[in-house]
Amino acid sequence: MPAIIEIIQADITTLAVDAIVNAANNTLLGGGGVDGAIHRVAGPELVQECAGLRGCETGDAKITGGYLLPARYVIHTVGPVWHGGDTGEPELLASAYRRCFQVAHLRGLKSIAFPAVSAGVYGYPMREAATIALQAAQEAAAQFPELERIIFVQFSEGAQQVYRETAAGLGLMCGS
Helix, strand or coil, X not given: CCCEEEEEECCHHHCCCCEEEEEXXXXXXXXXXXXXXXXXXXXXXXXXXXXXXXXXXXXXXXXXXXXXXXXXXXXXXXXXXCCCCCCCHHHHHHHHHHHHHHHHHHCCCCEEXXXXXXXXXXXXXXXXXXXXXXXXXXXXXXXXXXXXXXXXXXXXXXXXXXXXXXXXXXXXXXXC
Protein backbone atom coordinates (compact mmCIF):
# COMPACT_ATOMS: atom_id res chain seq x y z
CA MET A 1 0.00 0.00 0.00
CA PRO A 2 1.49 3.38 -0.94
CA ALA A 3 2.30 5.93 1.74
CA ILE A 4 -0.39 8.21 3.06
CA ILE A 5 0.50 11.85 2.38
CA GLU A 6 -0.76 14.25 5.03
CA ILE A 7 -0.79 18.04 5.25
CA ILE A 8 -1.14 19.38 8.78
CA GLN A 9 -0.63 22.54 10.77
CA ALA A 10 1.53 21.80 13.81
CA ASP A 11 4.87 22.26 15.51
CA ILE A 12 7.16 19.71 13.82
CA THR A 13 9.17 19.29 17.04
CA THR A 14 6.17 17.64 18.73
CA LEU A 15 5.65 14.80 16.24
CA ALA A 16 6.37 11.20 17.24
CA VAL A 17 7.50 9.92 13.83
CA ASP A 18 10.56 8.02 12.68
CA ALA A 19 12.19 11.21 11.36
CA ILE A 20 11.54 14.89 11.09
CA VAL A 21 13.31 16.93 8.46
CA ASN A 22 15.29 19.96 9.46
CA ALA A 23 15.45 22.82 6.96
CA ALA A 24 19.08 23.42 7.88
CA ASN A 25 21.85 25.74 6.76
CA ASN A 26 25.12 24.43 5.33
CA THR A 27 26.85 24.27 8.72
CA LEU A 28 24.14 22.07 10.33
CA LEU A 29 24.93 23.84 13.60
CA GLY A 30 21.56 25.52 14.11
CA GLY A 31 20.00 28.75 12.96
CA GLY A 32 16.63 30.43 12.99
CA GLY A 33 13.11 29.23 12.23
CA VAL A 34 12.53 25.47 12.10
CA ASP A 35 16.27 24.81 12.37
CA GLY A 36 16.60 26.72 15.63
CA ALA A 37 13.45 25.18 17.07
CA ILE A 38 14.64 21.64 16.32
CA HIS A 39 18.04 22.29 17.87
CA ARG A 40 16.49 23.87 20.99
CA VAL A 41 14.13 20.95 21.61
CA ALA A 42 16.61 18.19 20.72
CA GLY A 43 19.23 19.49 23.16
CA PRO A 44 22.99 20.06 22.98
CA GLU A 45 23.80 16.52 21.85
CA LEU A 46 22.30 17.33 18.44
CA VAL A 47 24.79 20.15 17.86
CA GLN A 48 27.62 17.86 18.95
CA GLU A 49 26.62 15.17 16.45
CA CYS A 50 26.06 17.74 13.69
CA ALA A 51 29.54 19.19 14.27
CA GLY A 52 30.99 15.79 13.41
CA LEU A 53 29.15 15.74 10.07
CA ARG A 54 31.21 18.66 8.73
CA GLY A 55 28.28 20.46 7.14
CA CYS A 56 26.02 19.60 4.24
CA GLU A 57 25.90 20.75 0.63
CA THR A 58 22.80 22.44 -0.75
CA GLY A 59 20.50 19.77 -2.18
CA ASP A 60 21.90 17.01 0.04
CA ALA A 61 20.75 15.48 3.36
CA LYS A 62 22.36 13.88 6.43
CA ILE A 63 20.82 12.03 9.38
CA THR A 64 21.36 12.31 13.13
CA GLY A 65 19.65 11.04 16.24
CA GLY A 66 16.57 12.86 17.53
CA TYR A 67 17.80 13.10 21.14
CA LEU A 68 15.12 14.86 23.22
CA LEU A 69 12.67 15.10 20.30
CA PRO A 70 9.78 12.62 20.07
CA ALA A 71 11.12 11.72 16.59
CA ARG A 72 13.82 9.03 16.54
CA TYR A 73 15.90 10.83 13.89
CA VAL A 74 16.44 14.21 12.32
CA ILE A 75 17.23 14.34 8.61
CA HIS A 76 18.98 17.63 7.94
CA THR A 77 18.65 19.01 4.43
CA VAL A 78 19.83 22.25 2.91
CA GLY A 79 17.50 23.80 0.40
CA PRO A 80 18.46 26.63 -1.91
CA VAL A 81 18.13 30.33 -1.26
CA TRP A 82 15.68 31.80 -3.78
CA HIS A 83 17.34 34.09 -6.33
CA GLY A 84 14.49 34.24 -8.83
CA GLY A 85 14.49 30.63 -10.02
CA ASP A 86 17.10 30.89 -12.76
CA THR A 87 20.13 29.68 -10.80
CA GLY A 88 19.16 26.04 -10.33
CA GLU A 89 16.86 26.52 -7.35
CA PRO A 90 14.11 24.10 -8.51
CA GLU A 91 16.63 21.31 -9.17
CA LEU A 92 18.37 21.88 -5.84
CA LEU A 93 15.10 21.88 -3.89
CA ALA A 94 13.93 18.69 -5.63
CA SER A 95 17.31 17.13 -4.84
CA ALA A 96 16.97 18.07 -1.16
CA TYR A 97 13.62 16.27 -0.93
CA ARG A 98 14.83 13.24 -2.92
CA ARG A 99 17.90 12.92 -0.69
CA CYS A 100 15.71 13.01 2.44
CA PHE A 101 13.63 10.17 1.09
CA GLN A 102 16.74 8.21 0.10
CA VAL A 103 18.25 8.63 3.58
CA ALA A 104 14.95 7.53 5.15
CA HIS A 105 14.87 4.50 2.84
CA LEU A 106 18.43 3.50 3.75
CA ARG A 107 17.36 3.44 7.44
CA GLY A 108 14.12 1.60 6.70
CA LEU A 109 12.01 4.43 8.13
CA LYS A 110 8.24 4.27 7.81
CA SER A 111 7.23 7.85 8.68
CA ILE A 112 8.79 11.20 7.86
CA ALA A 113 7.65 14.78 8.47
CA PHE A 114 8.79 17.79 6.45
CA PRO A 115 8.60 21.53 7.00
CA ALA A 116 8.37 23.79 3.95
CA VAL A 117 12.07 23.55 3.03
CA SER A 118 13.49 26.84 1.67
CA ALA A 119 10.09 28.61 1.89
CA GLY A 120 10.93 30.56 5.05
CA VAL A 121 13.94 32.84 5.40
CA TYR A 122 15.42 31.38 2.18
CA GLY A 123 12.58 33.10 0.32
CA TYR A 124 11.42 30.29 -1.98
CA PRO A 125 7.83 31.04 -3.13
CA MET A 126 5.52 28.79 -1.11
CA ARG A 127 3.39 27.50 -4.00
CA GLU A 128 6.42 26.55 -6.12
CA ALA A 129 8.11 24.94 -3.12
CA ALA A 130 4.92 22.99 -2.30
CA THR A 131 4.70 21.67 -5.87
CA ILE A 132 8.28 20.37 -5.75
CA ALA A 133 7.76 18.85 -2.28
CA LEU A 134 4.51 17.10 -3.15
CA GLN A 135 5.85 15.75 -6.44
CA ALA A 136 8.88 14.34 -4.60
CA ALA A 137 6.52 12.71 -2.09
CA GLN A 138 4.50 11.09 -4.88
CA GLU A 139 7.70 9.69 -6.41
CA ALA A 140 9.00 8.46 -3.06
CA ALA A 141 5.69 6.78 -2.18
CA ALA A 142 5.93 4.80 -5.43
CA GLN A 143 9.65 4.07 -5.10
CA PHE A 144 9.91 3.16 -1.41
CA PRO A 145 7.15 0.74 -0.36
CA GLU A 146 8.22 0.75 3.30
CA LEU A 147 7.09 4.38 3.62
CA GLU A 148 3.72 4.50 5.37
CA ARG A 149 3.34 8.20 6.22
CA ILE A 150 4.70 11.34 4.61
CA ILE A 151 3.64 14.42 6.54
CA PHE A 152 3.99 18.02 5.43
CA VAL A 153 3.90 20.15 8.54
CA GLN A 154 3.01 23.81 8.17
CA PHE A 155 3.41 26.30 10.97
CA SER A 156 0.71 28.66 9.68
CA GLU A 157 -2.81 28.20 8.39
CA GLY A 158 -1.90 30.14 5.23
CA ALA A 159 0.97 27.79 4.36
CA GLN A 160 -1.23 24.78 5.07
CA GLN A 161 -3.84 26.15 2.67
CA VAL A 162 -1.23 26.65 -0.07
CA TYR A 163 -0.10 23.04 0.34
CA ARG A 164 -3.70 21.78 0.22
CA GLU A 165 -4.49 23.78 -2.92
CA THR A 166 -1.27 22.60 -4.56
CA ALA A 167 -2.03 18.98 -3.69
CA ALA A 168 -5.51 19.31 -5.18
CA GLY A 169 -4.04 20.83 -8.34
CA LEU A 170 -1.71 17.81 -8.63
CA GLY A 171 -4.63 15.42 -8.11
CA LEU A 172 -3.24 14.21 -4.78
CA MET A 173 -5.56 12.94 -2.09
CA CYS A 174 -4.07 14.10 1.21
CA GLY A 175 -5.18 13.42 4.74
CA SER A 176 -5.04 15.91 7.56
